[in-house]
Amino acid sequence: MYKILIAEDDRISQKLAARFVEDMGHIPVVSPHGKHAYEALKAENNFDMLITDIMMPEMDGRQLVQTLRGDSQFMELPIVIMSAVVGVSDISNLLALGATYFLTKPIDKAEFEEVVNRCLR
Numbered sequence: 001m002y003k004i005l006i007a008e009d010d011r012i013s014q015k016l017a018a019r020f021v022e023d024m025g026h027i028p029v030v031s032p033h034g035k036h037a038y039e040a041l042k043a044e045n046n047f048d049m050l051i052t053d054i055m056m057p058e059m060d061g062r063q064l065v066q067t068l069r070g071d072s073q074f075m076e077l078p079i080v081i082m083s084a085v086v087g088v089s090d091i092s093n094l095l096a097l098g099a100t101y102f103l104t105k106p107i108d109k110a111e112f113e114e115v116v117n118r119c120l121r
Helices: 011-023 034-043 061-069 088-097 109-120
Strands: 003-007 027-031 049-052 079-083 101-104
Touching: 003 011, 003 034, 011 027, 011 109, 027 034, 034 049, 034 061, 049 061, 049 109, 061 079, 061 088, 079 109, 088 101, 101 109
Parallel strands: 003 027, 003 049, 049 079, 079 101
Antiparallel strands: none
């Protein structure tokens, strides 16, 4: 059983991602935005993975990925970006920043589970 942090400001996407994580037998922890997610990670560095949206208030997904990858304790943390509003160049830029995978919204359950399992191996 793994503990997965979900940084997402949209309530529907929060619930969907959390339910998918629970259905896989893992523990979801929902964070309403990037700054909150970063603070949660710093406070208790016991998360196995981060799933984050891009467009969020206070600290967006890009800033969150950059901040985490700049901190040695989070260099190995798998980070999955999920978003509906990005193009191919945006995806490659996010992966270059340090994201592990990218998922498009709306989230497909089978694809979500495959990516999560790949990250947790």
